[in-house]
Amino acid sequence: MLALLSILALAASASAQNATTATATQIAAIKAHFSQAQLVPQFVQTFQPEGVLSVTYGGQEITPGQKLAASAVGSSPSMSILPASNATRFTDTTVYTVIMADADIVGTNSATTPQTRHWLVNSVGISNAGGQGSYPLNFTGSTAITDYAGPGPFEGTGSHRYVFLVYSQPGAFTPPANLSLAGTPLGTMFVQQYVTSTGLGALVAANYIQVENGVATVTVPSTTAVNTATLSVASSSGSASGSASGVGASASSVSRSMTSGASAASNSAAAATSSRSAGQKAEVGGVGMGLIVGAVGVIGAVVGAVVL
Numbered sequence: 001m002l003a004l005l006s007i008l009a010l011a012a013s014a015s016a017q018n019a020t021t022a023t024a025t026q027i028a029a030i031k032a033h034f035s036q037a038q039l040v041p042q043f044v045q046t047f048q049p050e051g052v053l054s055v056t057y058g059g060q061e062i063t064p065g066q067k068l069a070a071s072a073v074g075s076s077p078s079m080s081i082l083p084a085s086n087a088t089r090f091t092d093t094t095v096y097t098v099i100m101a102d103a104d105i106v107g108t109n110s111a112t113t114p115q116t117r118h119w120l121v122n123s124v125g126i127s128n129a130g131g132q133g134s135y136p137l138n139f140t141g142s143t144a145i146t147d148y149a150g151p152g153p154f155e156g157t158g159s160h161r162y163v164f165l166v167y168s169q170p171g172a173f174t175p176p177a178n179l180s181l182a183g184t185p186l187g188t189m190f191v192q193q194y195v196t197s198t199g200l201g202a203l204v205a206a207n208y209i210q211v212e213n214g215v216a217t218v219t220v221p222s223t224t225a226v227n228t229a230t231l232s233v234a235s236s237s238g239s240a241s242g243s244a245s246g247v248g249a250s251a252s253s254v255s256r257s258m259t260s261g262a263s264a265a266s267n268s269a270a271a272a273t274s275s276r277s278a279g280q281k282a283e284v285g286g287v288g289m290g291l292i293v294g295a296v297g298v299i300g301a302v303v304g305a306v307v308l
Contacts, residue, residue, distance in 0.1 A: 020132045021085040022052045028231045033064040034206065036226060037161060043103045043110045044165065044203060045192060050087040053205035054080045054134060055164055064226075067159065067210045076119070076148035080134040081126065081166065081205045089168045089204050090135055095123045097173070097200055098137065099165040101191050102151065103208075105158040106221045114188035118162065120145040120179065122169065137166070145179050149186040151209075156217035163208040165191070168201035 027049055034040040040047045055062050057077045062068070079098075083090050100119035103110065122145060125138040153160040175198055179189070194200075 019082060021087075022082045024084075025228055025231060026052050026082075027084055029226055029228050030064060030206070032226045032231060034208075037065060037208065038106050039103060039161065039163060039208065042108075043115075043161075043163065043191070044195075044206075047203055047206060049084070049206065050089055050202070050204045051081040051083040051135075053164060053166060053207040054082065055207045055209070062207070062209055064207055065161075065210055067212065070151050070153075070211050070213065073162075073209065073211065074150035077164075078136070079164065079166075080136040082134045087204075089202065090126060092126075095125055095142075095169045096137070096204070097122050097167045097169045097198075098124050099163075099167070099191060099194075100148070101163055101165070101189070102153070103161040103163050105160060105218075110190070110192065115191050117146050117187055117189045118151065119148045120184075122173075122175065124166075124169075143182050145175070145182060145184050146186060147183070151211040153211055153213045155214040157213070158216040158218055158220040159210045159212040161208050161210055164206060165203055166205045167195065167203055170199060170201050172199045174198055 030049055030052055031040070031047060034044075034047050055077045056079070057068070057073050057075070062077075081090065098119065098121045099117070101115040101117055103115060104113065121139060122143045124142045125140070126135040127138045128135050151160065151162050176194070178184070179194070195203075
């Protein structure tokens with residue numbers, strides 16, 4: 001079984017790298033991942049992606065919601081966007097803001113619980129604009145407000161969702177005074193408030209991983225997989241897009257995402273409040289939990305439905 005999953009992941013990754021545009025099924029799949037993981041509308045209000053965000057750590061491309069050890073994500077990843085055929089916001093003159101934030105466990109109230117800011121970069125460009133295939137994000141000339149800081153969830157607080165967001169950054173973008181200078185250390189922020197107050201544009205692409213430290217001492221909602229065969233566009237996108245669209249930089253048919261009923265999630269969030277608060281203090285206090293967790297290896301991913 002593990003061998004089969006490895007073959008499927010490699011084949012899908014190769015398909016994504018060779019593709020010139022993201023399919024409708026790929027776009028629908030990443031949207032489904034964010035919905036099932038309660039990231040939309042709980043964490044970001046709307047998500048109408050114009051491309052699929054590929055996130056690669058140490059040469060290994062992640063799948064949406066993949067569970068990883070903190071030691072495996074201690075250094076900043078490389079990222080690229082495979083645009084949809086109807087994308088309009090990827091040009092050689094457009095710049096973007098990149099955010100990586102800890103959305104905490106499923107059920108966290110993002111309106112009242114601030115998110116730990118692990119990475120914030122303004123004026124990021126893209127390479128290969130107007131060309132074919134994926135567009136690598138180009139950080140040359142950008143302003144790293146907060147340099148990348150690897151995930152370090154507090155022990156026992158459950159599986160945290162670390163979200164990568166790429167927003168279009170219009171000319172009218174105005175950063176707040178406390179987040180306008182390069183070198184601002186890791187800290188907390190309300191992501192949605194930042195997006196609204198600064199005048200950022202659309203969320204053009206996004207992805208996320210999960211990182212957990214130790215064994216959860218709180219009740220964490222169960223996980224489920226996004227099955228691309230059940231997406232509304234699957235039957236109309238053709239067999240090729242249905243089979244090659246769901247893995248790697250797009251959304252995997254061997255995928256991982258979190259879901260639960262709203263009431264169960266709320267109960268989990270309430271039970272975990274004190275643990276999460278302690279975890280945020282540990283992260284923002286400069287301790288850098290991600291640096292002391294140790295090399296515990298990559299956590300085995302939760303195996304979802306395999307769609308052939």
